[in-house]
Amino acid sequence: MGSQIAMVCALAGYSTSLVDLSDELLDGARDALQSRMDRDVSRGRRARDDVDRAMERLRLSTDRATAVSECDFVIEAAAESLEVKRRIFEDLDRETPRRTILATNSSNIVSSQLADSTTRPDRVLNLHFFNPALVMECVEVVPHDGTAETVVDTSMELVRSLGKSGVRLRREIPGFVANRILGAIRREALELHDAGVADVEDIDRAARTALRHPMGPFELMDLVGIDVVHLIRLAEFEQTGDEGALPHPAVRRLYEAGHFGRKTGRGWYTYDDS
Numbered sequence: 267m268g269s270q271i272a273m274v275c276a277l278a279g280y281s282t283s284l285v286d287l288s289d290e291l292l293d294g295a296r297d298a299l300q301s302r303m304d305r306d307v308s309r310g311r312r313a314r315d316d317v318d319r320a321m322e323r324l325r326l327s328t329d330r331a332t333a334v335s336e337c338d339f340v341i342e343a344a345a346e347s348l349e350v351k352r353r354i355f356e357d358l359d360r361e362t363p364r365r366t367i368l369a370t371n372s373s374n375i376v377s378s379q380l381a382d383s384t385t386r387p388d389r390v391l392n393l394h395f396f397n398p399a400l401v402m403e404c405v406e407v408v409p410h411d412g413t414a415e416t417v418v419d420t421s422m423e424l425v426r427s428l429g430k431s432g433v434r435l436r437r438e439i440p441g442f443v444a445n446r447i448l449g450a451i452r453r454e455a456l457e458l459h460d461a462g463v464a465d466v467e468d469i470d471r472a473a474r475t476a477l478r479h480p481m482g483p484f485e486l487m488d489l490v491g492i493d494v495v496h497l498i499r500l501a502e503f504e505q506t507g508d509e510g511a512l513p514h515p516a517v518r519r520l521y522e523a524g525h526f527g528r529k530t531g532r533g534w535y536t537y538d539d540s
C-alpha cells in the first residue's frame with residue numbers, strides 16, 4: 267500500500283519520498299508502479315506527461331532520516347505491529363521538523379497508541395487508505411482525543427487535494443467505519459463456508475451479483491492479503507482482549523501455510539501469471 271499511496275501523492279503534484287527497508291523492495295515497488303502507470307497511459311486513463319512528471323517527483327530511498335528531514339507530512343504504512351510502529355514514530359519524531367504531521371495508514375492500530383511515543387501527540391493521527399490505493403476513493407481521517415483540530419483540517423485538505431474522498435471520524439475505534447462493515451460481511455461469509463452452506467466461489471458470486479460488490483469477501487481477502495487480514499485480527503485482539511476478534515481458524519490455516527493470497531499466488535483462490 268505504501269508504494270501506491272506515495273504514487274497517489276506524486277500524481278497530485280507533491281514532492282514525495284517512498285522509503286523502504288531495502289533497494290530490492292524499492293526496485294520492486296518502482297517496477298510495479300511503472301507498469302501500472304504504463305497500463306493507465308495505454309488505456310487512456312492518464313496522460314504520459316503527467317505520469318512522467320509524477321515519476322520524477324517520486325524519490326525512492328532506504329535512508330529515512332534524510333528523506334523526511336524537510337517533509338511536511340509522513341504517512342507510515344509499515345507492518346501491522348504496535349511495536350514496529352511505535353519505534354518508527356519515535357524515530358520520526360527526531361527526524362522530522364516540529365511542524366510535520368505524522369500519520370499512520372493502519373486500520374487497526376489507533377493513533378493514541380502511537381502518539382505518546384512522540385513529543386508532538388497533537389500532530390499524530392490515522393490516515394487510512396484502501397487497497398488498491400491508486401483506485402479506491404475513500405480515505406478515513408481519524409484523530410485521537412489529543413489531535414489538534416487544525417491537524418485534522420489539514421489532513422482532510424490533503425486528502426481532497428489527492429483527489430480522494432475523506433471520511434472524518436469523530437472518535438477512534440479499531441477498524442474505523444469501512445473495515446468494521448467489511449468485517450461483519452467477512453465473518454458471515456466465513457461462517458456460511460464453515461457450515462457448508464456454499465463454496466467460496468458461490469459466496470463470492472452472491473456478493474458480486476446480488477449485492478453488486480465489486481469483489482466477494484474471499485476474493486477481497488486475497489487482494490488485501492491473508493497475512494494482513496490475520497495481523498489485523500491479532501492487533502484487534504491485543505487491543506480489546508476480545509477472543510471473538512481472533513483470526514478465524516480457516517484464515518489462520520492459510521496464514522500458517524504461507525498462502526497469503528495474490529501476492530503468493532495462492533490464498534482462497536490460486537493465481538498464475540495470466
Ligand code: CAA
Nearest residue numbers: 302305309373395396397398400401402445480481486490
Ligand atoms: N493496483 C492498482 N490498480 C488496480 C489494481 C491494483 N492492485 N487492480 C485493479 N486496478 C485498477 C486498474 O486500473 C484496472 O485496470 P487494468 O486491469 O486495465 O489495469 C482497473 O482497476 C479495473 O480493474 P479490473 O478490470 O481488473 O477489475 P475491477 O473492475 O473489478 O476493479 C478493483 C478492480 C478496483 C480492485 C475492484 O474489484 C474493487 O473495487 N474491489 C474491491 C476493493 C475493496 O473493497 N478494497 C477495500 C479493501 S479493505 C482495505 O483496503 C482496508 C484495509 O485496511 C486492509
